Amino acid sequence: MNLVTLLPFIVLIGAMFLMTRSAKKKQAQAAEMRNQMQPGTGVRTIGGMYATVKEVGDETVLLEVAPGVHAVYAKNAIGAVLEDAEYNRIVHGDDDTDTVVPDDASSLTGDADAADGQEGAAKADLTKKDAAPAADSEVEKDGKADGETEAK
Template sequence: MSLVTLLPFIVLIGAMFLMTRSAKKKQQAAAQMRNDMQPGTGVRTIGGMYATVKEIQEDTVLLEVAPGVHAVYAKNSIGAVLDDAEYNRIVHGDDEHESDGTIVPDDASSLIADEPADADDDVAKIDLGKKAEDAAPKDTEVTGAETKDAKADGEGDAK
C-alpha cells in the first residue's frame, strides 16, 4: 500500500485520539470538582437545580434544596460547584454590583397613567384614505415601450 492510501486513516486515528483525550480531561476535571465539594457549599445539578451540600457519601450527596427540605442525589448529578458570591447572587438575589439604583416594576401597571388622557388632545389625526388626486388616473403621454408593456400584460385594446 502506498502512503497516500494510508494517510486518511492516520489522520482519522489521530483526530479520534485527540477527541478522546479532551473528553477524558473534562471527565477528570468534573470528578475532581465533585471530590472537592464540602458541606455548606452551593451547587447546581445537571438538571439546573440550585442547592446546598449537607453531607457527602461515597457515591451520593445530601442536598438541601429548600430550608428543611433534603434530597439525596448521585454525585455524578452535580454539574457545578459554585462559590459563595455566585450562589447567593443566583439563589437569594443578592447583587453586589447594584447598577444605578433603578427599580424595574414587576408589571406594566405602573407604566401607565392613573387617569386616561383625552385622546383628542394629544394625538394628531391621521387620514388613511386615498387622496382625490391619487384616485383619478393621471393624463400622461404614453411612449412606445409603455404601449408594448401594456399589450404584453393584456391591457391593450381588444379588437
Template sequence: MIGVMFLMTRSARNKQRQTLEMRNKMEPGAGVRTIGGMYAVVKEVNEETVLLELTDGVHAHFAKNAIGTVLSEDEFNRIVHGIEPEESEDTEHTEDAADTAAPAADDHGATGERDEHIDLTKSADTEKDVSDAAAGASSTDSK
C-alpha cells in the same frame, strides 16, 4: 484522521477527570447546581450520594454524578439570593446610593426583596372552602 480522534478522546477524558475531581472535592456548605438545573446547598457527602438542602428544612439525596457544578459562594449568592458581590466604591455608585434609600436587610442578610413564604398547612377555613366548592361543582354537574 487517527490524530484528530486521539485529540478528541484525550480532551473528553480530561473533562471527565476534572468533573470527577470537582465532585470528590465537594464539602458541606458548598452551593451546587444539579444537572437538572436545581440550586442547593450540600449538607452531607457520602461515597456515592450527596444530601442537599433545597430550601430551609427540605433535604433530598442525589447521586454524586447528578451534580453539574460546584459554585463559588459569590456566584451561588448572586444566582439564588440575588446578592451582588461587593464592589469597590466609585463615584457613580456613591451618587446612586445617595439618591435612593437603602432597603432593609432580610433574614439572610441580603438587601432588597424579601422571600415570600407560603403556608401549605390546611386550616378549618380552607377545608370548608374546598368542600363548598366541591358541593357547588357537583350541583352544577347534576343540572
C-alpha cells in the same frame, strides 16, 4: 501499499485519539470538582437546580433544596460547585448592584395591583362559544343519523 492510501486512516485515528484525550481530561476535571464538595457548599445540578450540600457520601450527596427539604442525588448529577459569592448572588439575590428583578411580570404590564398575583390579573374565559352542534340535534332535524340511507 502506498502512503497516500493510508493517509486518511492515519488522520482519522489521530483525530479520534485527540477527541478521546479531550473527553478524558474533562471527565477528570469534573471528578475533581465533585470531590471538592463539602457540607455548606452551594452547587447547581445538571437539571439547573441550586442547592446546598449537607452530606457527601461515596457515590451520593445529600442536598438541601429548600429550608428543611433534603434530597439525595448521585454525585455525577452535580453540574457545578459554586463559589459562595456566586451562589448567594444567584439564590439569595445578594448583589452589589441595585437592580431589582420582580418575581412576576407586573413590571412589564405596568399594573401595580398585579404584584399580589390576584387583583388586576386578566381572567381567562374558558367557556365554549363556537362549539359544534350536538350530534343528536342533527338527527332530530332530518330524522336520520349520519351514515343512514333511505331504504327503497
